[in-house]
Amino acid sequence: MTIPRSEHLATTFSRTWEAVISAEESVARTMWVRTEQARFEQSAMGDGPLADAYDAGVRAAAPPVDAATGAALRFLSAAIGARSVVEVGTGCGTSGIWLLRGMVPEGILTTVDVNAAYQDYARSAFARAGFGAGRARLIRGTALEVLPRLTDGGYDMVSVDADQVSYPAYLEEALRLLRPGGVVVFNNVMVGSDEPDGPLRVPGPAEIAVRELMQRVREDESFIPLLVPVGEGLLTAIRP
Numbered sequence: 001m002t003i004p005r006s007e008h009l010a011t012t013f014s015r016t017w018e019a020v021i022s023a024e025e026s027v028a029r030t031m032w033v034r035t036e037q038a039r040f041e042q043s044a045m046g047d048g049p050l051a052d053a054y055d056a057g058v059r060a061a062a063p064p065v066d067a068a069t070g071a072a073l074r075f076l077s078a079a080i081g082a083r084s085v086v087e088v089g090t091g092c093g094t095s096g097i098w099l100l101r102g103m104v105p106e107g108i109l110t111t112v113d114v115n116a117a118y119q120d121y122a123r124s125a126f127a128r129a130g131f132g133a134g135r136a137r138l139i140r141g142t143a144l145e146v147l148p149r150l151t152d153g154g155y156d157m158v159s160v161d162a163d164q165v166s167y168p169a170y171l172e173e174a175l176r177l178l179r180p181g182g183v184v185v186f187n188n189v190m191v192g193s194d195e196p197d198g199p200l201r202v203p204g205p206a207e208i209a210v211r212e213l214m215q216r217v218r219e220d221e222s223f224i225p226l227l228v229p230v231g232e233g234l235l236t237a238i239r240p
């Protein structure tokens, strides 16, 4: 049966119109998210110690988490009532302040970084944010040397924001460190592009490692994973 030309045109017009409306809705939603995120950023920037830590991280080339990512970290640590958190990548302390703000009042953050100067800044940032010296244990060293020395099953949460090439290895360490039901979080997982790999686009070691991490979490059905599209992408999962 042939469709009359007028009916065909009407159907095509209606589909095109639906596509325009759905594109407009999508733009409106994106704008709404950006506006709300900007409000989060503003309220965080109005907060002295956090804003100082953030600025120091930017100046020091230790990129701090943005406010939306920080809010997600605080939310996660509060949601599980975290008492003991391991952080890889202290930087100048921005993510640590967010994590401490979510943890229970007597909770302890163990945070690891190779850079002593960054950690000195983070230590003073934690103090300025109102956290006593006993609330944060700063350990200097490479994470793959430090993490094996920490107690098996002794932590509620492991939060990673460091060298991406080691993300698969950090996941294995996190699985050992976390209690059952604990939460692991990786920042900066939005790597690569939609373009297929080929001679013109060869993924680098960081991208390969992040893909490996994502695949491992995706394919192991015992994890309860969540990919949060904030900042540079946050992958979180509940340990089986």
Ligand SMILES: C[S@@+](CC[C@H](N)C(=O)[O-])C[C@H]1O[C@@H](n2cnc3c(N)ncnc32)[C@H](O)[C@@H]1O
Pocket: 057, 062, 063, 064, 065, 088, 089, 090, 091, 092, 093, 094, 095, 096, 112, 113, 114, 115, 118, 141, 142, 143, 144, 161, 162, 163, 166
């Ligand atoms: C993106 S910055 C962390 C920013 C921090 N999370 C914040 O919000 O302020 C990454 C940090 O990881 C540290 N880092 C890089 N490789 C590391 C390794 N192998 N072990 C421990 N820390 C490492 C760097 O020195 C840097 O401070």
